[in-house]
Amino acid sequence: MNKISDENVDVNALKLKKGDLVKEVEDLCGENLFGCYQCGTCSAGCPFVEDMDLSPDEVIRYVILDKKEVLNSKTIWLCAACYTCAERCPRDINITKIMEALRQIILRKNIDRTNLTDIPMEEKGSIPQLAFVCLFRKNVG
Amino acid sequence: MRKEYGYGKYDNVITALQFERLLSSFGPTEGKVSRPSDGKKPKSIGWIQCVGSRSEQLGFPYCSRVCCMYATKEASIAKEANPDIDITIYYMDIRAYGKDFQQYYDHAKDLGVKYIRGRPSSVYENPDESITIKYKDTLTGKIEESTVDMLVLSTAIMPNKDNKRLGEALGVDVDENGFFKQDSLLTDPIQSTRDGIFLAGCIQGPKDIPDSVSMASGAAAKAVAPIKDREKHIGKEFPPERDVTNEKPKIGVFVCHCGKNVANYLDVEKVTEDAKKLPNVEYADHMMFVCSEDSCKKIKEMIQEKGLNRIIVAACSPRTHGGLFQDTLMEAGLNKYLFEMANIRNHCSWVHSDDWNAATDKAIKLVSASVAKARHLESLTEEEFSIYPSTLIIGGGVSGMKAALALAKMGIKSIIIEKESKLGGRLRHLHSMFPSDMKSEEIIDPLIKEITKNKLITVMLDSELEDLEGYIGNYKGKIKQKEMKKEIEFGTIIVATGFREIDLKGKYQYGKNKNIVSQTELETKLKNNDLKKPKNVVFINCAGAMDEERPYCCRVGCGVSIKNAKLLSQKFPKAKTYLLYRDMRVFGKEEEEYYSDVLKNYHVITIRYPGDKKPEVVLDKNNPKDGPVTIKVYDDLLKEEMTIPADLVALTVNTEGGAETEKLKNMLKVPVDAAGFFIETHAKIKPLDFSTSGIYMCGAAHYPKNLVDSIAQAEGAASRASIPISQEKMKGEGIVSEVNEDLCRGCGTCESACAYSAIEMKPHPRDPTRLVAEVNRALCKGCGSCAAACLNSAIEQKGYKSKQINVMITALIEQGAAK
Amino acid sequence: MKLLYYPGCTLKTSAKNLEKSAFAIMDALGHEMVEMEDWTCCGVASSLTDDDLMHHIAPLRNLIHVEDEGEDKIITLCDMCCNTLKQTNLRVKEKPDDLETLNSFMDQENDYNGTVKVIHFLEFLRDEVGxxxxxxxxxxxxxxxxxxxxxxxxxxxxxxxxxxxxxxxxxxxxxxxxxxxxxxxxxxxxxxxxxxxxxxxxxxxxxxxxxxxxxxxxxxxxxxxxxxxxxxxxxxxxxxxxxxxxxxxxxxxxxxxxxxxxxxxxxxxxxxxxxxxxxxxxxxxxxxxxxxx
Missing domain, CATH: 3.40.50.11810 (Rossmann fold)
Structure with a gap:
């Protein structure tokens, strides 16, 4: 059963500095993923969970088990850093930062998620500016 | 408390303690389960576990230890009384760790209580005041919303907020959570950080009733030690007893108002007046509180003045107040068994509080029945017997040694018999202890030294109990020590025989490959430095536990596996460690914190597997005996089959009672459960006693236990065993069974009916060819089971003879007919 | 009393009405709110990786400019700006080493002394107006x-x-x-x-x-x-x-x-x-x- 259908990034070709994905992630975000009890609080409260291929707790599990395909998960790009999971996690794990670390692993390989030229002109006129800055910060390294 | 569960905001969100009040018949709803918002019976109730507990965020990093079971209990009670209520418990791990807890949990599931693994994220209220819970069912992977009429929160147990102040005042240390610190968790959990101050129950950490009671008994033993040489309190002196055998019954009846408790619900005056009319009643009166000093004085005066020789108090329960009035009788020179109580409070004013006439009428009947019985009351004697001032301790492990030392500190002699050639028991084979990593020899070596030095303790190694006779205070035992046989005497017995790992009978390929070991074997290897460097280590918990054959949890396995995972990771930092578990049951003080630290610091990968899909161990075809193995396990949370190569597999094997249990059970005449653990008198209030007087248990012989709980229990058992010995002499019950040897046919029915091993079949004193029952007055508790069981009415229970009961019944019926 | 205000990009474009109504309220309540000089974009999304100090530069520069104006308080209307400024402010207060790195990196600017309090307009209404x-x-x-x-x-x-x-x-x-x-x-x-x-x-x-x-x-x-x-x-x-x-x-x-x-x-x-x-x-x-x- 493969939950992740995207193959945008060749995860096996990504050279991870620390070898294990979990070490790389922990290094970037400073969170200890092994403190997770897999209780599902983060996922139950996530506003985007319905559109995700992996729920946030599954993302943590994948990283722990060194399943690198997690880097192709939609989830990490759907996370809008609303911090609800981080606020409620009984183990005080900042899942928001874990998601960012996973994005950064890709972005720092100069792989962009968003192609700026794809955004239609009329949208550029009406959407609040801060949305664009935010999007670029999240999706274009 | 955090606010996402709506406590304090929504009426229908309550704490488990509040729910407990709803279930209580003395609670605000008199036991009816109803919603706070509208008083209606809920159609569905949800429970959220670990609200606060096991949380790094809120400052309660510990497990509250009791919530899983109280939630299960509350849910079971609610479900049993209202099968139509839909009940769901949301949990992370169900910690059903204690004796029979797992079975209780399984029973709740059978009753229809639903358990969902998932911690809800938040809740909200609907216009009809129902509560919607948002959660992820981590076993199906689905994000769900569920609406319940009422939500109960199992909130974290907090130490009293004044603990810090109390600690300062007492000069003892309080830990960062606010619980009192013990001197050393693994060697002296009852001792606070200051001499002379001891800890019992939840002051040291969250605890359930049996563990609190054991610890309290242990604390009592420790508190007695420094004052053991002081002059002992000697009981009251009573005037000589008046012989009433040839007096005609002169009955005094004293009716109690119990303040307003009785007098507001029935007519005490009428009860008194009616009593006066009964034959043989010489005197009757009613008083505000019969138990007050003035009233007791009045009773004594009336006994003298009117020559009363039978006293009836119509008030509350003999269980609580009988002894007080019996003392009054003795002070007035009457035998204490010439007393009878009619419980017109519990049985009349309480249960019929809404019907004045009925309550009054019933009270009159009860009093007349008591009067009828009182006419036939006889003086009874209590046998006095001496206590041999020494305790036999069976088993020389930590529990047995701790019990011996506790006794010695109280000035009591003991004999430890140990079947092996060294003291130390199971710990001799173990490396270090959970949860503070103390080396096992650091624990047992000082104990052995102290034991050897202590003149009050005799140690018999390579020894086994061969035969036992006698009863509390006067035991004789035959001990076989290697080839020698010795006979010893003692007054009480403590059973501390520990546990053993079960025979897996080849499950998980155990015994077929040298890389597959039990936790105990692993520890021995660790201790002896006898391990090759592994690459992948797999721990499999609950091997042979919580299945059809053995439905119970071993209580210690989770902690042991975590500790060993840490040991291996420390020794072999490059090895990958997997821990396969079903529910992570780390519940004691500092245990949750230890667990979380091991996961974080050593990156131990935990895999939860479902009870119906046990992990499979596959041997290498080419090298089945020595080669690496493959573990197939279904990851319950990822819902995927995983294959893990392993070159070391440690099985957390379930446990059972020690090897000598069967033999001891017959010798001591005590009960043992299906798993070979000894059965205590009462799981909650008498966890250290056998129902047979004079025999006590501690440590893993009762049920597997970590060191902390074992020590608390050992010191508790010493406390229990010291009580008869410090009293020097004991009085038996006056109300005991009596055998009419001429009627007895020697069938033995009574012997098997007796729960206290007080009856034995012996030759008839005048006709030695036939067997008759003989009651041991020291052991008989006067429960009456034998009298009821006897097919030939050959046994009478003193104080409750058939005639005495019959006249009571007649009185009740006649009163009824007269009306 | 003059109150310093940080607008951010959106308040000057698609949320002019938010800014205008806020100024009108301040006027009616008798407070003088003044737009700070020389502000730049806040960077919008606060940096979430520990090693990434670069993205704290924009918010920090704005905080420095508040100090430059001799003020110790800055009011924001945009939630994003407020959050980003607050997070950077907190980070440099909790990690003085990071502040030192950032200060030395921005050699054209004055050093930040950590004196600025970032408040949202709602906080101002609640705590200071009442x-x-x-x-x-x-x-x-x-x-x-x-x-x-x-x-x-x-x-x-x-x-x-x-x-x-x-x-x-x-x-x-x-x-x-x-x-x-x-x-x-x-x-x-x-x-x-x-x-x-x-x-x-x-x-x-x-x-x-x-x-x-x-x-x-x-x-x-x-x-x-x-x-x-x-x-x-x-x-x-x-x-x-x-x-x-x-x-x-x-x-x-x-x-x-x-x-x-x-x-x-x-x-x-x-x-x-x-x-x-x-x-x-x-x-x-x-x-x-x-x-x-």
Missing amino acids: FDVLKKKIKNPLRGMKIMSYYGCMLLRPREVSIDDAEEPTVMEELFTSIGAEVVDNPFKVECCGSYHTVEDKNLVSNRAYRITKFAVDRGSEAIVLSCPLCRFNLDVRGKEAEKLYNNYKQIPVYYYTQLIAVALGLDPKCCGFGDHAVDPVLLLKKKGVFEK
């Missing part, structure tokens, strides 16, 4: 108007920079009650509106807007009142677009809290810029008799 004072100045109470207060994320999370309790905030409820409205509780008030996904995945955000609004309407709310310009766009514009996705669904009007305060204070409605909304905000005010029909 809702009871505000209440006394109300000329046009919003009687009979049932509204849902919507906080979104950035006012409340992460909790270190929250302006209120992160799960059960009350600041908006207290504010709206003081100007005469009736607040209908809604669990979605702290849930994300969809944020920047509005650029690339309109439907995702329309879905969010639908969920949030539907819940509000079911409980009798007639309007949503909020603070963040991006939340306003998502609930108002994407919410209106959701009408095409869901049958019988009608988006309710979305207001900035500053607009409703201005209306309640009886100020000229022109300062509210109601024309910039997708769902007409004036109709409801007329229906409720706040505005003349």
Whole structure:
């Protein structure tokens, strides 16, 4: 059963500095993923969970088990850093930062998620500016 | 408390303690389960576990230890009384760790209580005041919303907020959570950080009733030690007893108002007046509180003045107040068994509080029945017997040694018999202890030294109990020590025989490959430095536990596996460690914190597997005996089959009672459960006693236990065993069974009916060819089971003879007919 | 007393009405609010990786400029800006080493001394004006108007920079009650509106807007009142677009809290810029008799 259908990034070709994905992630975000009890609080409260291929707790599990395909998960790009999971996690794990670390692993390989030229002109006129800055910060390294 | 569960905001969100009040018949709803918002019976109730507990965020990093079971209990009670209520418990791990807890949990599931693994994220209220819970069912992977009429929160147990102040005042240390610190968790959990101050129950950490009671008994033993040489309190002196055998019954009846408790619900005056009319009643009166000093004085005066020789108090329960009035009788020179109580409070004013006439009428009947019985009351004697001032301790492990030392500190002699050639028991084979990593020899070596030095303790190694006779205070035992046989005497017995790992009978390929070991074997290897460097280590918990054959949890396995995972990771930092578990049951003080630290610091990968899909161990075809193995396990949370190569597999094997249990059970005449653990008198209030007087248990012989709980229990058992010995002499019950040897046919029915091993079949004193029952007055508790069981009415229970009961019944019926 | 104000990009473009109404309120309350000089973009999303100091430069430069003006307080209107500035401010206070690195990197700027307090306009109204004072100045109470207060994320999370309790905030409820409205509780008030996904995945955000609004309407709310310009766009514009996705669904009007305060204070409605909304905000005010029909 493969939950992740995207193959945008060749995860096996990504050279991870620390070898294990979990070490790389922990290094970037400073969170200890092994403190997770897999209780599902983060996922139950996530506003985007319905559109995700992996729920946030599954993302943590994948990283722990060194399943690198997690880097192709939609989830990490759907996370809008609303911090609800981080606020409620009984183990005080900042899942928001874990998601960012996973994005950064890709972005720092100069792989962009968003192609700026794809955004239609009329949208550029009406959407609040801060949305664009935010999007670029999240999706274009 | 955090606010996402709506406590304090929504009426229908309550704490488990509040729910407990709803279930209580003395609670605000008199036991009816109803919603706070509208008083209606809920159609569905949800429970959220670990609200606060096991949380790094809120400052309660510990497990509250009791919530899983109280939630299960509350849910079971609610479900049993209202099968139509839909009940769901949301949990992370169900910690059903204690004796029979797992079975209780399984029973709740059978009753229809639903358990969902998932911690809800938040809740909200609907216009009809129902509560919607948002959660992820981590076993199906689905994000769900569920609406319940009422939500109960199992909130974290907090130490009293004044603990810090109390600690300062007492000069003892309080830990960062606010619980009192013990001197050393693994060697002296009852001792606070200051001499002379001891800890019992939840002051040291969250605890359930049996563990609190054991610890309290242990604390009592420790508190007695420094004052053991002081002059002992000697009981009251009573005037000589008046012989009433040839007096005609002169009955005094004293009716109690119990303040307003009785007098507001029935007519005490009428009860008194009616009593006066009964034959043989010489005197009757009613008083505000019969138990007050003035009233007791009045009773004594009336006994003298009117020559009363039978006293009836119509008030509350003999269980609580009988002894007080019996003392009054003795002070007035009457035998204490010439007393009878009619419980017109519990049985009349309480249960019929809404019907004045009925309550009054019933009270009159009860009093007349008591009067009828009182006419036939006889003086009874209590046998006095001496206590041999020494305790036999069976088993020389930590529990047995701790019990011996506790006794010695109280000035009591003991004999430890140990079947092996060294003291130390199971710990001799173990490396270090959970949860503070103390080396096992650091624990047992000082104990052995102290034991050897202590003149009050005799140690018999390579020894086994061969035969036992006698009863509390006067035991004789035959001990076989290697080839020698010795006979010893003692007054009480403590059973501390520990546990053993079960025979897996080849499950998980155990015994077929040298890389597959039990936790105990692993520890021995660790201790002896006898391990090759592994690459992948797999721990499999609950091997042979919580299945059809053995439905119970071993209580210690989770902690042991975590500790060993840490040991291996420390020794072999490059090895990958997997821990396969079903529910992570780390519940004691500092245990949750230890667990979380091991996961974080050593990156131990935990895999939860479902009870119906046990992990499979596959041997290498080419090298089945020595080669690496493959573990197939279904990851319950990822819902995927995983294959893990392993070159070391440690099985957390379930446990059972020690090897000598069967033999001891017959010798001591005590009960043992299906798993070979000894059965205590009462799981909650008498966890250290056998129902047979004079025999006590501690440590893993009762049920597997970590060191902390074992020590608390050992010191508790010493406390229990010291009580008869410090009293020097004991009085038996006056109300005991009596055998009419001429009627007895020697069938033995009574012997098997007796729960206290007080009856034995012996030759008839005048006709030695036939067997008759003989009651041991020291052991008989006067429960009456034998009298009821006897097919030939050959046994009478003193104080409750058939005639005495019959006249009571007649009185009740006649009163009824007269009306 | 002069109060320094940091606008940020959106307040100068698509959320001019938020800024204008805020200034009008300050005027009416007798406070002087002045836009700070030489501000730049805040960077919007606070940096979430530990090793990434680069993205703290923009917010920090703005904090330095506040110190340069001799002030120790900066008021923001945009929730995103407020959050980003607060997070950087906190980071450099908690990690002095990082501050040193940043200070030495920005060699054209003065060093930041950590003296600035970042506050949101809502905090200013609550803590420095006081809702009871505000209440006394109300000329046009919003009687009979049932509204849902919507906080979104950035006012409340992460909790270190929250302006209120992160799960059960009350600041908006207290504010709206003081100007005469009736607040209908809604669990979605702290849930994300969809944020920047509005650029690339309109439907995702329309879905969010639908969920949030539907819940509000079911409980009798007639309007949503909020603070963040991006939340306003998502609930108002994407919410209106959701009408095409869901049958019988009608988006309710979305207001900035500053607009409703201005209306309640009886100020000229022109300062509210109601024309910039997708769902007409004036109709409801007329229906409720706040505005003349």
